[in-house]
Amino acid sequence: MPQEIKYPLLAKPHIRLSGTVDQLMYQNFRSQLDACPLEGTLVVALTTLGGDPEVARTMADDIRLLQEHDGREILFLGKVAVYSAGATFMAAFPVDRRFLTRRTRLMIHERKISKQINLEGPLRMMVASIKAALHEVEQSILIEEEGFRDIVRGSNVDFGDLREKAPANWYIEAEEARDLGLVLDVI
Template identity: 40%
Template sequence: MAFHDDSVSHERDDSAPGQDKLLFLPNISINGLIDDETVSFFLGRLETVRKNGQDMIMELNTSGGDADAARRMALEVRLFRRHSGRDAFCVGKTKVYSAGVTIFAAFPTQDRFLTEDAVLLVHERRMETSIALNGPIRSCIQIVREQLALLENRDVWRWKASGNLSKAVRSARTSFTGARRRIATSTPPRRSVLE
């Protein structure tokens, strides 16, 4: 289905809603900044969609926002698709920037669409932090090293509540073997008030 000659086009199958429904009758509309309030709104609307036994039809128009909030919404999209037995579709309208692209990418390519005026913006994740050094010099050096390691490696560490390493997700610069080697020889990064 194509919305316009310049848009992303997909073959229509029997399970895809019609163009009018996709464009004008979404059951979830995300318009604006992605933040914790947006996640709460989204989860409420998603619950209604589930209770009504509907396919998810999301309209997305955002200048971006909190990357972690977007990751949570993307997770919920994938869980909905996996466990509800229903389809999920997304129409990106006008702007799908930054965190919005994370949400948009949670939908399979055949189930995501862009209007003719839509623009996608992808950029590297940004970080804003201050480092306060106060105390023995060796402790200060360790804090700086830990922050530098986070920037250089871009590895994401996930920990179970028990404190055991549950999974290390490799970054584009890290091989799986290298990640396994680091897991076997490293201790968990120390959390600080800087994060």
């Protein structure tokens, strides 16, 4: 059976997102979501090279809340590139509601931070500055690991394996993602 017949809803996504995951994408996402039918299955299509992981987590939270509040079935369709923050957003969808188009690539990596600590002034202030930076890194690692667990939940990928591959930017081709159970199918 052709995939188009098997998954007819995926051919006409209700929400189409493309570009950098940022506040502008979030506004576009909310506008399209607000315009969606109030009942029935929704399809969200995404193509992105990445962006702000906190915006991706916000969009993911909107999906989670809609699924929990309304009991809606919401499907994810990754197209061409689902990198970085895109994978964070995809993690909001259960594995059995994730799809990729042929030749799509996922890319999962560790969060990145760029920060300088300027140590100048009273000694106690230096300790506070160092502790604040350390807490930021520690919390970012915890958030990253929550996201990694969400990505692999229900798949054949072990959390430890993902953590091991993420520092080197793990690229996963669509069929491999399906075979690993990270998505339900490739269309």
